[in-house]
Amino acid sequence: MEESFSIEKLQEKLKEKIKEVERLKHLLKDLKESSCEPDLLRPKTECCRLQNLGPVANLTKGDIERYSRQLILPEFGVKGQVKLQSTSVLIVGAGGLGCPAAVYLAAAGIGRLGVVDYDEVELSNLHRQILHTSDRVGLSKSLSIVRSCYRLNSNVEYVPYHLQLSSENALGIIKQYDIVLDATDNVATRYLLNDACVLAQKPLVSGSALRFEGQLTVYNNNGGPCYRCLFPQPPPPESVTNCSEGGVIGVVPGIIGSMQALEAIKIASGIGSSYNQRMLLFDALDGTFRSVKLRPRSPACIVCGNDPSITQLVDYVQFCGSAASDKDQELSVLDQQFRINVKEYQAMLSRREPHLLLDVRPEVEMDICQLPHSSLNIPFATFNRDISKATRQVLQGIKDLARENQDSQHQQENSKSIDGTFMQLSHEEGNHRKKPSENDKFIPIDTPAVVCVCRRGNDSQVVVKKLQEELKMQLSQGELDRNQPDIKFVDIKGGLHAWARHVDSQFPIY
Numbered sequence: 001m002e003e004s005f006s007i008e009k010l011q012e013k014l015k016e017k018i019k020e021v022e023r024l025k026h027l028l029k030d031l032k033e034s035s036c037e038p039d040l041l042r043p044k045t046e047c048c049r050l051q052n053l054g055p056v057a058n059l060t061k062g063d064i065e066r067y068s069r070q071l072i073l074p075e076f077g078v079k080g081q082v083k084l085q086s087t088s089v090l091i092v093g094a095g096g097l098g099c100p101a102a103v104y105l106a107a108a109g110i111g112r113l114g115v116v117d118y119d120e121v122e123l124s125n126l127h128r129q130i131l132h133t134s135d136r137v138g139l140s141k142s143l144s145i146v147r148s149c150y151r152l153n154s155n156v157e158y159v160p161y162h163l164q165l166s167s168e169n170a171l172g173i174i175k176q177y178d179i180v181l182d183a184t185d186n187v188a189t190r191y192l193l194n195d196a197c198v199l200a201q202k203p204l205v206s207g208s209a210l211r212f213e214g215q216l217t218v219y220n221n222n223g224g225p226c227y228r229c230l231f232p233q234p235p236p237p238e239s240v241t242n243c244s245e246g247g248v249i250g251v252v253p254g255i256i257g258s259m260q261a262l263e264a265i266k267i268a269s270g271i272g273s274s275y276n277q278r279m280l281l282f283d284a285l286d287g288t289f290r291s292v293k294l295r296p297r298s299p300a301c302i303v304c305g306n307d308p309s310i311t312q313l314v315d316y317v318q319f320c321g322s323a324a325s326d327k328d329q330e331l332s333v334l335d336q337q338f339r340i341n342v343k344e345y346q347a348m349l350s351r352r353e354p355h356l357l358l359d360v361r362p363e364v365e366m367d368i369c370q371l372p373h374s375s376l377n378i379p380f381a382t383f384n385r386d387i388s389k390a391t392r393q394v395l396q397g398i399k400d401l402a403r404e405n406q407d408s409q410h411q412q413e414n415s416k417s418i419d420g421t422f423m424q425l426s427h428e429e430g431n432h433r434k435k436p437s438e439n440d441k442f443i444p445i446d447t448p449a450v451v452c453v454c455r456r457g458n459d460s461q462v463v464v465k466k467l468q469e470e471l472k473m474q475l476s477q478g479e480l481d482r483n484q485p486d487i488k489f490v491d492i493k494g495g496l497h498a499w500a501r502h503v504d505s506q507f508p509i510y
């Protein structure tokens, strides 16, 4: 048994290695190819001076053939095409919105396309970030996008930036483009882009997509409002959800990103945008598009108003209280004594230490994967909605567990007294037995701890903190027995992601 298990493990390991070799081969091929690509496809790591994009006087034979289907549109025509080819667009964010936006702008023949992203391609990006490919995992996203677009249309000038847009470099880059697309997923960058576009007097085509919903609007264009006119204050950081936290159906950013390209093309070609002072709301579940009128530009706006107080870029991370990153931030809510790492938890499991495993992920995520120990699932949202109810459920879980442990101990003793051997008692059997000392205010703890886990180790910390505070309150108000011994709550550092990284490489990461 032991041997076949290790053969299987080895086979899996081998499969993994073969996959890794394949990936490296692809990467090598990609790099070799890129050495034949023009210098312009090399990502820039800082703002640099670009040559002026000269006006295009007339279309070549190749242009006419390539763009013929849009040239015959009366609203667009040769005039529109020439303008488009004289226009530069900067896309900030090479993800779910940036990919479709880039591909349509490249296909339509925009003059210059800059793409900013500090990140590398990950496997979990590919369901929506459709210009990246499986063999480009680990490659710079901005490079990956322009490489795909280059194959579609090499007449466009591409400028990939592998860098994080910041207060230091944003203006220098943005000033060199005619239109900016906000294809990012975080509040700090939204304010940064807004202020930079107001200061540089560029239209900002802003898109967002989350779960089944998308939004689109154009700021700072034709006398319309800027982002700050509508949202002078950033939302509280804990109220902001991004795609890696909340999830998204890939088609939704696909639709919104395509519309960002469309609005950019309309602005560039002279047709003009339909979304100055308007916002498009797309609901994929209902299949509906709505367009709502927004407030006009605010004369009191601190950046685009009549007497602006922001005349240069500020510290947006500080202003928003959250990082300018689309990735989840690691919280540090709990004291170290209330945290264990995945190795420590693995040791607890192998010692068969009795504990209540409290998994606070949403129900839908419980179906994806679970730790190898039965758990009580109370979603994080429940703790926010009704802490006393959630606490009751946890306390009930501890009581049940204590009862099961006592039962199995009894059973062990009984079976030992019969024939001296150990007999396992199932949990179900244990539940039927009535126990002495039933006192609602007293939680028997021969179990050392409640171990709280979530996907990444943020929610679990918050829950432990909430539980600690709630119990303290219940004790002080006499809702719990005064002799109640401390219940030790801990959380697993880094959550399931850490478990997959450090303990079980076969454990799925999502």
Ligand SMILES: [Zn+2]
Pocket (backbone or CB within 6 Å): 225, 226, 227, 228, 229, 230, 297, 298, 301, 302, 303, 304, 305
């Ligand atoms: Zn404004």
